[in-house]
Amino acid sequence: MSAGAPILRVAGVSKRFRGLLAVNDVSFAVPEGSICSLIGPNGAGKSSLFNLVTGYLPLTAGAVWFRDRRIDGQGTTAISRMGIARAFQIAKPFPELSVRDNVRIGALFGREGPRDVASVVRDALQLTGLSDHAGQQANSLTVGFLRRLELARAVATRPALLLADEPCAGLNPTETEEIMGILRQIRANGVTVLLVEHDMRAVMGISETIFVLDAGAKIAEGPPDAIARDPRVVAAYLGAPAEG
Amino acid sequence: MSLILQTILDGLVLGGLYSLAAVGFSLIFGVMNVVNLTHGVIVLIGAYLAYAFWHGLGVDPLLAIPLVMAALFAFGYVYQRGLIQLAVDRSSLLASMLVTFGVALMLRNVLVLVFSPDFKSVTPSYAFTVFFLGPVTIDLVRLSALGASLVLLCVLAGVLRWTAVGRVIRATAQQDLAARLCGVDVRHVYGITFGVSAAFAGASGAIIGIVVPFSPPDEALWTINAFVVVTLGGVGSPSGALLGGLLLGLISTLTSQLIGPQFPNAMMFLILVVMLLLRPSGLLGNAFSGSR
Amino acid sequence: MLAEGIRAHRWWIVAAAVGFAVLLTAPAYLTPFQVRVGQLFLFSAGLGVAWTILGGFAGYWSFGHTAFIGLGAFVAGAFELHVPLGSPVATMVAGTALGSLACAAVSAVIAYPILRLRGIYFAIAMLGVSQVFAELTNNVDAFKGTMGINMPNAVPASMEPQTFFYYVFVAATALTLGVAFWVKVSRLGYGLVSIREDEDTARMLGVPTERYKIWAFVLSATLTGLLGIVYAHALGYITTGSVYRTDFSLNMIVYALLGGIGTIVGPVLGSALMVWLTQVVLGRLLDVHMFITGALLVAIVLLAPHGLVGFARKLLRRGAGGGA
Numbered sequence: 062m063s064a065g066a067p068i069l070r071v072a073g074v075s076k077r078f079r080g081l082l083a084v085n086d087v088s089f090a091v092p093e094g095s096i097c098s099l100i101g102p103n104g105a106g107k108s109s110l111f112n113l114v115t116g117y118l119p120l121t122a123g124a125v126w127f128r129d130r131r132i133d134g135q136g137t138t139a140i141s142r143m144g145i146a147r148a149f150q151i152a153k154p155f156p157e158l159s160v161r162d163n164v165r166i167g168a169l170f171g172r173e174g175p176r177d178v179a180s181v182v183r184d185a186l187q188l189t190g191l192s193d194h195a196g197q198q199a200n201s202l203t204v205g206f207l208r209r210l211e212l213a214r215a216v217a218t219r220p221a222l223l224l225a226d227e228p229c230a231g232l233n234p235t236e237t238e239e240i241m242g243i244l245r246q247i248r249a250n251g252v253t254v255l256l257v258e259h260d261m262r263a264v265m266g267i268s269e270t271i272f273v274l275d276a277g278a279k280i281a282e283g284p285p286d287a288i289a290r291d292p293r294v295v296a297a298y299l300g301a302p303a304e305g
Numbered sequence: 306m307s308l309i310l311q312t313i314l315d316g317l318v319l320g321g322l323y324s325l326a327a328v329g330f331s332l333i334f335g336v337m338n339v340v341n342l343t344h345g346v347i348v349l350i351g352a353y354l355a356y357a358f359w360h361g362l363g364v365d366p367l368l369a370i371p372l373v374m375a376a377l378f379a380f381g382y383v384y385q386r387g388l389i390q391l392a393v394d395r396s397s398l399l400a401s402m403l404v405t406f407g408v409a410l411m412l413r414n415v416l417v418l419v420f421s422p423d424f425k426s427v428t429p430s431y432a433f434t435v436f437f438l439g440p441v442t443i444d445l446v447r448l449s450a451l452g453a454s455l456v457l458l459c460v461l462a463g464v465l466r467w468t469a470v471g472r473v474i475r476a477t478a479q480q481d482l483a484a485r486l487c488g489v490d491v492r493h494v495y496g497i498t499f500g501v502s503a504a505f506a507g508a509s510g511a512i513i514g515i516v517v518p519f520s521p522p523d524e525a526l527w528t529i530n531a532f533v534v535v536t537l538g539g540v541g542s543p544s545g546a547l548l549g550g551l552l553l554g555l556i557s558t559l560t561s562q563l564i565g566p567q568f569p570n571a572m573m574f575l576i577l578v579v580m581l582l583l584r585p586s587g588l589l590g591n592a593f594s595g596s597r
Numbered sequence: 598m599l600a601e602g603i604r605a606h607r608w609w610i611v612a613a614a615v616g617f618a619v620l621l622t623a624p625a626y627l628t629p630f631q632v633r634v635g636q637l638f639l640f641s642a643g644l645g646v647a648w649t650i651l652g653g654f655a656g657y658w659s660f661g662h663t664a665f666i667g668l669g670a671f672v673a674g675a676f677e678l679h680v681p682l683g684s685p686v687a688t689m690v691a692g693t694a695l696g697s698l699a700c701a702a703v704s705a706v707i708a709y710p711i712l713r714l715r716g717i718y719f720a721i722a723m724l725g726v727s728q729v730f731a732e733l734t735n736n737v738d739a740f741k742g743t744m745g746i747n748m749p750n751a752v753p754a755s756m757e758p759q760t761f762f763y764y765v766f767v768a769a770t771a772l773t774l775g776v777a778f779w780v781k782v783s784r785l786g787y788g789l790v791s792i793r794e795d796e797d798t799a800r801m802l803g804v805p806t807e808r809y810k811i812w813a814f815v816l817s818a819t820l821t822g823l824l825g826i827v828y829a830h831a832l833g834y835i836t837t838g839s840v841y842r843t844d845f846s847l848n849m850i851v852y853a854l855l856g857g858i859g860t861i862v863g864p865v866l867g868s869a870l871m872v873w874l875t876q877v878v879l880g881r882l883l884d885v886h887m888f889i890t891g892a893l894l895v896a897i898v899l900l901a902p903h904g905l906v907g908f909a910r911k912l913l914r915r916g917a918g919g920g921a
Contacts, residue, residue, distance in 0.1 A: 166788070402717060407890075
């Protein structure tokens with residue numbers, strides 16, 4: 062279950078927005094080759110953490126390690142080129158470009174630069190089931206397909222680690238299952254996946270390790286069945302006081 | 306010493322005009338996020354209307370201000386409802402800016418055809434009355450220009466603060482969706498805002514006419530002046546326009562006195578660019594939050 | 598990438614080759630007036646395409662590109678005036694190279710700070726830059742902006758001036774089109790388009806946005822400068838007012854908008870239409886040029902926001918039947 066050395070290590074990371082401590086001394090490690098999830102109630106700091114890891118926001122304290130390189134303080138572009146891709150919660154396609162060109166831009170600028178672009182694009186479209194929509198303009202896609210495009214474009218950058226920010230938000234159960242299938246396939250292709258997701262059933266079904274955030278701090282970590290039984294997690298979600 | 310005092314006084318007079326000329330631009334930008342490149346030409350239309358009243362009917366430019374304002378209010382309202390709103394609905398803000406630019410070119414061409422491309426000026430009877438205040442001199446024209454500018458700015462501030470229309474305009478500026486949900490007819494408010502903006506631009510034009518000569522190509526300069534004033538002072542409020550305008554006035558008279566008479570424009574653009582780069586939110590921190 | 602791009606656009610390339618073949622032979626059977634109109638068309642098309650590299654591809658709309666027309670023209674002019682080389686043609690070539698280099702250098706220096714601005718702020722800041730350049734040209738003695746500079750005459754004795762400059766314009770415009778095409782099909786082009794569509798996401802995907810924007814700005818400025826220098830030579834005598842023209846800045850945008858923003862063929866079609874309208878159809882109505890340009894601008898934005906190319910695409914799509 063637990064694979065090799067950590068590909069991503071978040072060590073004592075904090076982020077303060079003016080007075081608010083959005084992320085409070087959070088540490089965790091994502092093993093290479095796994096699918097891990099980050100869960101927590103709204104406002105727990107999950108998206109902030111993604112923003113910190115990808116260099117979108119500067120840290121207030123702590124460090125982020127990618128394999129054995131310290132990456133906090135590096136620019137977004139540099140971090141992306143090391144092999145960390147991100148799929149946004151609110152899909153941000155390049156609206157006036159075709160699906161294929163969206164994915165092609167990922168392939169042209171990802172980790173390995175413009176190599177085998179055509180086949181990378183083809184594979185990414187196939188993986189996400191977008192091959193038949195390749196010529197369509199991105200802003201004409203439905204929400205479900207936009208999420209797939211988001212994943213396809215991220216995969217095309219040939220990342221080692223994919224940060225997927227709520228890829229199933231607003232989708233129906235069938236679509237959610239399809240997205241989970243795509244994520245499993247992405248992992249099978251050798252990409253580590255860190256997922257933020259609200260759909261507990263999906264998270265429990267796919268994750269090897271789950272990290273739980275509440276009010277900016279990590280309150281639990283472990284395999285799905287242990288997390289499901291953890292009283293602090295239940296309390297955080299149900300708002301009841303924690304026992305012991 | 307008296308030279309510096311004189312320069313500062315001239316700068317303040319000019320600054321009052323810049324403030325009044327820019328306040329409408331600032332209002333439109335603050336309320337609907339539209340950069341109105343027609344603004345400068347509306348200022349000039351005000352000047353030409355006052356010119357026409359003076360030469361045609363012998364009406365004093367300062368007394369003609371209410372007439373000019375009424376005419377341009379109507380123009381502004383119709384212009385917004387008939388054209389600007391269409392452009393905003395159909396395409397991006399950048400494109401709507403191009404529409405205002407296109408209209409500016411058309412109006413400028415009309416001004417050239419009607420009034421010729423030459424410089425015009427308005428010289429009322431009191432144009433040559435001069436006061437001495439200790440070491441500095443001030444003529445009645447400039448004094449009344451400054452006075453009229455300040456009075457009109459206060460009037461606008463009062464309207465925005467204390468009247469029902471003003472409250473609705475301010476509410477729409479802050480949250481147009483919320484205003485819409487509260488039953489405000491946002492389009493009507495936009496029309497009124499444009500009308501108010503045009504009216505005050507016209508008033509400033511009428512005053513400008515008695516202080517400096519003007520010609521149709523000046524419109525670009527008045528638009529850019531307004532942009533600089535807003536960059537310096539902040540968006541959407543008469544007080545911001547006043548601050549920015551006075552600063553700009555001082556900058557331009559001091560530059561021309563201390564560096565050379567040919568440099569005020571270069572200095573103004575330099576300040577514009579530098580301000581955008583260093584303090585995109587204006588000196589008071591309420592302008593241009595979206596500039597980068 | 599280039600090979601792939603050439604294959605994908607082979608029909609456009611054929612069309613461009615045919616177009617240039619026609620342009621090259623045209624002076625043989627055109628009247629001098631028509632040759633001058635041809636010059637203006639080539640100049641306009643070149644400007645529109647040069648502007649497009651930054652404005653159309655990267656989405657950074659400059660409202661002050663005439664800054665580089667003026668800068669290039671005055672640097673070339675001042676050099677040719679003060680440092681005449683052996684032959685007039687050599688002087689002109691050296692001046693042109695130096696003026697273009699000056700545009701490249703100056704644009705590279707201002708690129709980083711000014712490209713941090715977005716949208717209308719960038720547009721207006723560029724307008725400011727062009728005004729500052731114009732004022733400085735007026736006030737720096739070497740440039741003699743207000744008195745003007747007589748550009749040394751490099752026209753060979755065997756040729757009519759308008760024909761000579763026509764061919765120089767053909768070369769400059771062909772170069773501009775070539776560079777723009779190379780940018781479009783290269784990684785740079787895709788990167789620029791992604792910046793236009795969503796700069797933050799582009800960065801997230803690994804696009805070196807800062808570097809690419811600077812490249813686009815410098816290429817666009819240099820080509821604009823080159824065209825401006827040719828124009829200055831064709832004019833023969835330049836003042837600040839004749840090369841720092843706000844209507845140049847505006848027209849570049851109008852050509853691109855009219856034809857179709859973000860495409861290369863767009864500004865070419867747009868300038869052809871505009872030059873034909875203003876020079877041939879309305880040649881005698883100089884009084885209302887500005888009015889018509891303005892009205893056209895309003896009409897395009899309201900009626901055909903994607904220009905002639907967008908309009909044609911829509912027709913094609915409708916013609917193809919049932920396409921989404």
